Amino acid sequence: MEEKQENKVLMALEALKKASKDIENNPNSGADDSGGDSPSMKALLELETGSEDLFSGDPNLSTLSHLLSHLKALASSLRSQSPSHGSGTGGGLLRRLLRRRFTGHGEISRVAGSIGSEIQSWIDREYADNLIAALRSQSDDEKIDLLSAMETRVSRGFDQGLQDVLLKSDVYVAVEAVLTDKAAAKPVQERAAALVLALVRFNKAVFVGPVLMGVAVGCIVSIASGSATTLRALCGLITHIKSPLIDVLHSDGKIPKLISLLTSSDPEMRAAAFECCLDIGYFGRKEAIEAMMGDGLVKILMELQRSGEIASSVARFAIQMEVGEGLRQREKRALKLEVVRRVKEDAMSDAEAATVLTEVLWGSTP
Known part of the structure; x- marks a missing residue:
């Protein structure tokens, strides 16, 4: 039940990120033809409506809360300049012309982009927290899925927000613990070794030190003696370090x-x-x-x-x-x-x- 709930939260956050991306790419899409809010804008404004209770007590979400409030104000300005607020044909035409020149569209795009970044950081924190919890107690399948998901995420390239999440959550420490755990299943350790390589590729300046000073290298060599997958991860580490x-x-x-x-x-x-x-x-x-x-x-x-x-x-x-x-x-x-x-x-x-x-x-x- 808890796993299903976590998946629902992540699915909802992914949908909100998509909505912010839609508005960032096309700020005109923030309102529909009748002057009302578009589905993407509605989704973000609904999040803003419940933000006070939802975000209270979590300092990581304070920036997102401010951005959503700013978006709400911009959306209100956008609605006020929609044709439906004009009177008569001439007034409606003037409103449409003004709407096309509305300088707030650029600001809406910027704010939507920032909201998307904050939501991505929220998603990253959820994945990191879920991964840490899974590596301590969950099933092997759950561990493999979350290790693979984190590997995919860090493989997209460097992101300062993601790096902050990784360091605050001590993801590397948890992954190294899996490599040292003699009771860990081989597929879990293979994915852990692959994630170590992905972290080094993500930011060598941060993660090479722990790799060289810790026990990961020796563990990976030991695991590699029975796993071509892990041996290829070791080759990748040699190439990068x-x-x-x-x-x-x-x-x-x-x-x-x-x-x-x-x-x-x-x-x-x-x-x-x-x-x-x-x-x-x-x-x-x-x-x-x-x-x-x-x-x-x-x-x-x-x-x-x-x-x-x-x-x-x-x-x-x-x-x-x-x-x-x-x-x-x-x-x-x-x-x-x-x-x-x-x-x-x-x-x-x-x-x-x-x-x-x-x-x-x-x-x-x-």
Whole structure:
């Protein structure tokens, strides 16, 4: 019953946001042809009528209350200049001409836009509160739905109001708690990992710090060992955070775990692990890449290449190092020579070594 009530509230708020958008885009739509209020305007004015009781005690809604009062005054001005308020044909024509020139339309559009933003913030707070509550007690399906909904919302791009909601609600802390919960269902943790990536994309300046300083990275690596979906989220985090995240993976001893996933029995997992290795090759510093070499990366890539599963895998990794951002020029040369040495060492024949080295030295399609 409580969940249904929450859904009704969100549906009502979405409808009000749509009404404000309609008026913002076409302020003339605030009144109908007879001079009365349009359905969109009526919806917002009905909200204003009950705003004193509805908004009392909630400081987050005070701005919305003021905006609705302002809209009510503008709507009254709009009605007073409608044709129905004129007398006679001449008067009606004059009213219509004046209405077209009514400078209040621009103000109505502006206020409606501001109302829409405030309602969106209200929706965001509802979703954040529902998410926090769900992660503490609700069913797995409810958790997955709300995590996915929040991921979709933050993926729309940066929004200051939404960021305020996320920080005040401690959404990241709650999501990290899911990742550390060994009793949490795998699909729930997968969606939590995806939301961590979405938050980093939303605002790196705010959310990269908690990711690097907290336990999320280690948890995501552990979850990724049995989830290609989470492994792809980790790849996304590497792409966005770059060397600092790879440094954490290296210092925490997580790189061998990623290398081992290249030998997974799941081809989807192997493909996702290879993408992570390419990203580390591109963004990683010398110490991290040396660690990958030491963990047998070249040998494993040669085995994958030999099986025909991942074409030119050794050369693709070498190219990532060569064109990447993490290494100095002299380090690139030294590590490329190390790849050459290991290819010669791990090749099953001179012919195989020659084929792979030709791709490494002269390049292949990344």
